[in-house]
Amino acid sequence: MLARTFSRVRPRASAPATDAAVKIAVRELTVHYGSTLALDDIALDVPAHRVTALIGPSGCGKSTFLRCLNRMNDHLPGARVGGQVTIDGDPVYDPAVDPVALRKRVGMVFQKSNPFPKSIFDNVAFGPRIHGERDPVRLREIVERTLHQAALWDEVRDRLDRSALELSGGQQQRLCIARALAVGPEVLLMDEPASALDPIATAKIEELIHELKAAYTIVIVTHNMQQAARVSDLTAYFYLGRLIEVGPTERLFTNPDRPETEDYITGRFG
Amino acid sequence: MPVHTDRTYDQQLGQLRTAVLEMGGLVEEQIGQAIRALIGRDAALARATIARDDTVNRFDVEIDDLCLKLLALHQPAARDLRLITTALKITTDLERVGDLARHIAERAVELAADLPIKPYIDIPRMADLARDMLHRSLDAFVQEDPELALGVCGSDDEIDKLHEQLFRELLSFMAEDPRTVSRAMRLLFVSKSLERVGDHATNIAEMVIFMVKGRMIRHLDTVPRDLN
Numbered sequence: 001m002l003a004r005t006f007s008r009v010r011p012r013a014s015a016p017a018t019d020a021a022v023k024i025a026v027r028e029l030t031v032h033y034g035s036t037l038a039l040d041d042i043a044l045d046v047p048a049h050r051v052t053a054l055i056g057p058s059g060c061g062k063s064t065f066l067r068c069l070n071r072m073n074d075h076l077p078g079a080r081v082g083g084q085v086t087i088d089g090d091p092v093y094d095p096a097v098d099p100v101a102l103r104k105r106v107g108m109v110f111q112k113s114n115p116f117p118k119s120i121f122d123n124v125a126f127g128p129r130i131h132g133e134r135d136p137v138r139l140r141e142i143v144e145r146t147l148h149q150a151a152l153w154d155e156v157r158d159r160l161d162r163s164a165l166e167l168s169g170g171q172q173q174r175l176c177i178a179r180a181l182a183v184g185p186e187v188l189l190m191d192e193p194a195s196a197l198d199p200i201a202t203a204k205i206e207e208l209i210h211e212l213k214a215a216y217t218i219v220i221v222t223h224n225m226q227q228a229a230r231v232s233d234l235t236a237y238f239y240l241g242r243l244i245e246v247g248p249t250e251r252l253f254t255n256p257d258r259p260e261t262e263d264y265i266t267g268r269f270g
Numbered sequence: 271m272p273v274h275t276d277r278t279y280d281q282q283l284g285q286l287r288t289a290v291l292e293m294g295g296l297v298e299e300q301i302g303q304a305i306r307a308l309i310g311r312d313a314a315l316a317r318a319t320i321a322r323d324d325t326v327n328r329f330d331v332e333i334d335d336l337c338l339k340l341l342a343l344h345q346p347a348a349r350d351l352r353l354i355t356t357a358l359k360i361t362t363d364l365e366r367v368g369d370l371a372r373h374i375a376e377r378a379v380e381l382a383a384d385l386p387i388k389p390y391i392d393i394p395r396m397a398d399l400a401r402d403m404l405h406r407s408l409d410a411f412v413q414e415d416p417e418l419a420l421g422v423c424g425s426d427d428e429i430d431k432l433h434e435q436l437f438r439e440l441l442s443f444m445a446e447d448p449r450t451v452s453r454a455m456r457l458l459f460v461s462k463s464l465e466r467v468g469d470h471a472t473n474i475a476e477m478v479i480f481m482v483k484g485r486m487i488r489h490l491d492t493v494p495r496d497l498n
Contacts, residue, residue, distance in 0.1 A: 225345075253347045254347070254484060255352070255484030262348050263272055265347040266274070266346065266349065267276055
């Protein structure tokens, strides 16, 4: 079925490669930066409670695609987004949608960990406070739960009032994941979340991704193909603004349909 | 196909292909030589064949080493990954074929002293078939030709039939004249070995299909007619 869908030069819509329900449906998504076409007619279904990895060389549009899912491209001057993105059927680009409310549903973790120069506690409590949570007991519960979820609790439980900047790089990144989880998102977008981390910190993040997918839908951009192979259920290969192929990770890394994908994942590139 | 950005990797994959081929050629030659020794009652040639099995075994170890190195250092994917896993499995089959050649040569040494119980007709035919299957499966490997490989899978029946036929014939020899038992049994071992060579060639061909198409056709009840 996949082979049939993607034997065409320009895949229009991806069959979900898993039997999971579609969480995010993207159709005819096109992004321009000024006169540059950054994404060209992308169709992709992101399955719920699965990890979808976006791979491809620099400039292929994978980060642009990720940022479309929570309208992070809105703020870029000259960026124009066309097409449809829906989350559980709700249109993301409807003028009535409040981007702040959208980003509560669709959280994001960045390449460089970016904790606020505040205490560990305040970093995690930041989002819930913004969204109106004032009850200290409830805040404490949220902080503890999300630090647990981010596999950081045991390392910071006795120093929640210390500055987040004292944490190691790997801990800071997990703190940022906890911070993203604290507002109760449904989708977690991760843009190269482990590229600045050492192998052990990376392994912790990857283990965490495995655990988080039970509760969240995860989309991850990574330059590290082995990482995509390790953590994801579904892999999408982008090249020059186009979605070349998407399929179950296991199949994509052993027997991809498209020669472009084959060349990229085997290192025959450029 | 474009070359790898990492040229050393490309070279090592090339080395791997060459080594598998060399090993295959050697093993094919071993079978031929063992059969020649048997038919010509040439104990010296048989012993030379037995001695050369060491070289086959060294190939097996070296190719495994190279595969492990490639797996550990390059995290191969897609067709490269399939080439390496195929090489790992093919060499196991080739090494077994080498052992079978040695077994045949050992029987040839034993049989060299006695007069043959009958003219050898089916055994050379089986040997030709087995070598041809092996040869074609290796050609399919080099040429990455799944159709050629599929043809090999279809030819195993013929060897199996010859083996059956020889089995019945040798049985009747033994029943008629118990003095032929030891020679007939040895010939039966040779026949069984050749039949096994056909099985190994089939395994190799099946792995070639996997390597090229990413499709496993092993352990299916029937050989697929085509691959599309």
